[in-house]
Amino acid sequence: MTAVETTRSLIDYSLARRAVLAALFGGRATATDVCDAHPYLLRAAKFHGEPTSEQCPVCRKEPLMHVTYTYGDALGQYSGRIKATRELAQMEYEVSEFTVYVVEVCQSCGWNHLRQSFVLGHGGLARAGTQVAARRLTHSRERALSE
Ligand SMILES: [Zn+2]
Numbered sequence: 373m374t375a376v377e378t379t380r381s382l383i384d385y386s387l388a389r390r391a392v393l394a395a396l397f398g399g400r401a402t403a404t405d406v407c408d409a410h411p412y413l414l415r416a417a418k419f420h421g422e423p424t425s426e427q428c429p430v431c432r433k434e435p436l437m438h439v440t441y442t443y444g445d446a447l448g449q450y451s452g453r454i455k456a457t458r459e460l461a462q463m464e465y466e467v468s469e470f471t472v473y474v475v476e477v478c479q480s481c482g483w484n485h486l487r488q489s490f491v492l493g494h495g496g497l498a499r500a501g502t503q504v505a506a507r508r509l510t511h512s513r514e515r516a517l518s519e
Pocket of ligand 1: 428429430431432433434478479480481482483
């Protein structure tokens with residue numbers, strides 16, 4: 373996995389996710405253990421989530437929703453806000469550095485897991501990189517969907 377200029381510190385949590393699912397399907401964890409989405413997260417998924425075409429790996433009843441959180445000192449009082457993926461490219465123009473966390477949520481059974489995190493922001497880098505970052509996000513999403 374090669375990081376592009378503006379997408380920094382990309383962390384993919386697929387392995388951890390697979391380990392949790394393996395524990396569940398192997399009987400070492402229960403659905404109650406892993407489908408523990410907080411009511412706030414479920415509400416966030418309902419109102420701000422971005423639907424994916426990937427079925428919930430646990431109940432397979434409905435597609436996963438992605439909820440994208442943004443954190444960073446540079447965001448001030450807006451740190452911790454949920455953003456739509458399309459808003460991130462614009463934020464990159466305006467904010468020097470912030471961290472993005474993409475969480476997948478199933479509104480049916482409450483399965484939730486951190487999908488990936490990465491750092492964005494102009495940070496003194498050329499702004500031409502913004503388009504690359506946006507494409508990168510799209511690619512990540514597509515890859516997640518094709519798994
Ligand atoms: Zn589910």
